[in-house]
Amino acid sequence: SILNCRRQTNRPPGPPGLPIIGNLHQLGPKPHVTLSTLSKTYGPLMSLQLGSVTVVIASSPSAAQEILQRHDSSFSDRPIPDVITAQPNVLDTLAWSPGGPRWRSRRRLCTTKIFTNQRLDLLQHLRQHKVQQLVQHLHQKSAARTPVNIGEVAFATMLNLVSNTVFSEDVVDPEFKSAGEFKEVVWRIMEDAGRVNVSDYFPAVKWLDLQGVKRHVTVSYLRIHKLFDEMIGKRVRDRDTCGARGDDFLDVLLDQCEQQEDDNNDDSESLTIDNIKPMLLDLFIAGSDTSGSTIEWAMAELLHNPEIMHKARNELNQVIGTTNNQVKESDIPRLEYMEAIVKETLRLHPSVPLLLPYLAGNDVQVNGYTIHKGDQVLINAWSIGRDPQYWDDPLAFRPERFLRSKIDFKGRNFEYLPFGAGRRICPGLPLANRMITLVVAALVHSFEWKLPEGVTPESLDMTEQYGITLKRLTPLCAIPISV
Numbered sequence: 007s008i009l010n011c012r013r014q015t016n017r018p019p020g021p022p023g024l025p026i027i028g029n030l031h032q033l034g035p036k037p038h039v040t041l042s043t044l045s046k047t048y049g050p051l052m053s054l055q056l057g058s059v060t061v062v063i064a065s066s067p068s069a070a071q072e073i074l075q076r077h078d079s080s081f082s083d084r085p086i087p088d089v090i091t092a093q094p095n096v097l098d099t100l101a102w103s104p105g106g107p108r109w110r111s112r113r114r115l116c117t118t119k120i121f122t123n124q125r126l127d128l129l130q131h132l133r134q135h136k137v138q139q140l141v142q143h144l145h146q147k148s149a150a151r152t153p154v155n156i157g158e159v160a161f162a163t164m165l166n167l168v169s170n171t172v173f174s175e176d177v178v179d180p181e182f183k184s185a186g187e188f189k190e191v192v193w194r195i196m197e198d199a200g201r202v203n204v205s206d207y208f209p210a211v212k213w214l215d216l217q218g219v220k221r222h223v224t225v226s227y228l229r230i231h232k233l234f235d236e237m238i239g240k241r242v243r244d245r246d247t248c249g250a251r252g253d254d255f256l257d258v259l260l261d262q263c264e265q266q267e268d269d270n271n272d273d274s275e276s277l278t279i280d281n282i283k284p285m286l287l288d289l290f291i292a293g294s295d296t297s298g299s300t301i302e303w304a305m306a307e308l309l310h311n312p313e314i315m316h317k318a319r320n321e322l323n324q325v326i327g328t329t330n331n332q333v334k335e336s337d338i339p340r341l342e343y344m345e346a347i348v349k350e351t352l353r354l355h356p357s358v359p360l361l362l363p364y365l366a367g368n369d370v371q372v373n374g375y376t377i378h379k380g381d382q383v384l385i386n387a388w389s390i391g392r393d394p395q396y397w398d399d400p401l402a403f404r405p406e407r408f409l410r411s412k413i414d415f416k417g418r419n420f421e422y423l424p425f426g427a428g429r430r431i432c433p434g435l436p437l438a439n440r441m442i443t444l445v446v447a448a449l450v451h452s453f454e455w456k457l458p459e460g461v462t463p464e465s466l467d468m469t470e471q472y473g474i475t476l477k478r479l480t481p482l483c484a485i486p487i488s489v
């Protein structure tokens with residue numbers, strides 16, 4: 007029996023399952039919630055059998071620390087979902103590449119040249135301009151008193167903020183008049199990636215692609231690569247003809263490609279015009295919906311808690327003023343309360359609730375149990391952020407808890423892991439933090455927000471929906487009133 011097998015192999019405890027499917031049927035529509043509940047019975051390190059895959063789930067700060075810090079070298083790879091393997095050169099992505107030399111050199115480029123404060127400062131005027139356009143768009147909506155789907159404009163805005171940082175270009179119509187192909191394709195890829203796929207739990211039948219998701223997503227991957235080809239081609243020509251060198255991420259990557267050509271090194275670690283595309287796609291997939299839904303949740307919490315909205319507006323009026331001044335990224339360090347709001351939003355609504363999965367590279371002893379080579383490991387950051395052992399009144403939205411507290415999301419406090427921790431912590435964190443804080447601050451500073459007819463702050467539905475990112479079940483709609 008499964009129980010017996012657990013005892014023999016010293017696996018962490020877990021609920022008994024059925025033959026063949028194991029615990030697959032028990033996960034339900036909100037796996038992060040189910041796993042959190044199960045961990046109360048089976049402990050902070052438990053194991054589930056999902057089809058033929060053993061998944062170990064860490065649900066306490068110390069279990070997370072064991073995996074992400076103490077034994078991090080054993081968990082440097084990720085299991086690659088079948089849908090993700092449909093993309094060309096998947097091993098050149100940052101998010102899914104095994105943690106070897108290729109990943110390390112790309113990752114180093116991110117931390118030393120791309121997501122640095124210096125680089126992000128150089129590009130902030132582009133993002134500032136996009137946020138101004140968003141505010142103008144909302145002024146028009148205000149004049150017409152029409153409700154705005156906040157998640158939708160936030161997602162489109164995040165795509166443009168990322169694309170201006172990467173390409174100095176828009177990928178979505180900044181007036182929000184047409185959706186645009188880029189947005190459609192990115193969205194389709196995320197939908198396919200968010201689907202539960204039997205291929206991932208029964209590797210033996212992977213080749214059948216029973217649900218056809220892999221075939222479906224392939225079309226979108228090829229299309230987005232083609233769109234990247236066009237953008238990169240244009241940039242390469244501009245660089246060749248007028249020697250123009252800009253500051254955006256694409257220029258950094260192309261500079262790196264050229265430098266490596268000069269160094270004459272052509273091993274698998276080196277960057278080429280062809281193999282930077284998976285990394286570029288990573289930035290859009292990992293950066294836009296995550297940041298967009300965080301903005302939607304932050305606004306929902308502010309509308310749900312009017313006194314907190316009020317305090318946030320007061321702070322903005324004090325720091326930025328009540329005149330036509332626009333919030334800038336450089337103002338963020340002085341917006342302590344707004345920063346606390348963003349942190350509190352990510353505590354209660356981490357957009358990647360189970361982080362990205364890890365793969366055990368060898369047998370590892372954790373808390374007296376064995377995690378076996380080949381097991382998958384998940385960290386339930388959602389559950390950890392709501393654990394009453396570490397958080398007072400954990401279900402209340404109280405930004406004040408982060409004022410005068412040293413707890414940060416940079417991977418040192420294991421009771422708070424919205425961006426993960428350790429070697430594979432989110433590299434986009436500094437950009438995410440700037441984009442989210444800037445947009446929420448601009449939305450609160452420029453508008454009073456009203457809920458649609460019949461919805462009150464108390465009755466606003468705050469139910470979650472699990473997907474590739476943690477979303478609201480009912481999209482947040484609200485009416486901006488220009489101030």
Ligand code: HEM
Nearest residue numbers: 100101289292293296297358361362425426427432434438
């Ligand atoms: C609210 C916004 C965001 C959240 C909550 C978030 C969260 C995460 C999490 C939890 C991980 C996995 C960490 C781990 O395995 O321990 C991750 C990885 C990653 N994130 Fe983010 N992220 C956000 C925004 C961004 C942005 C804006 C970018 C870039 C433009 C980005 C790029 C990446 C990449 C490339 C990885 C893979 C890193 C690797 O495997 O080496 N993320 N993110």
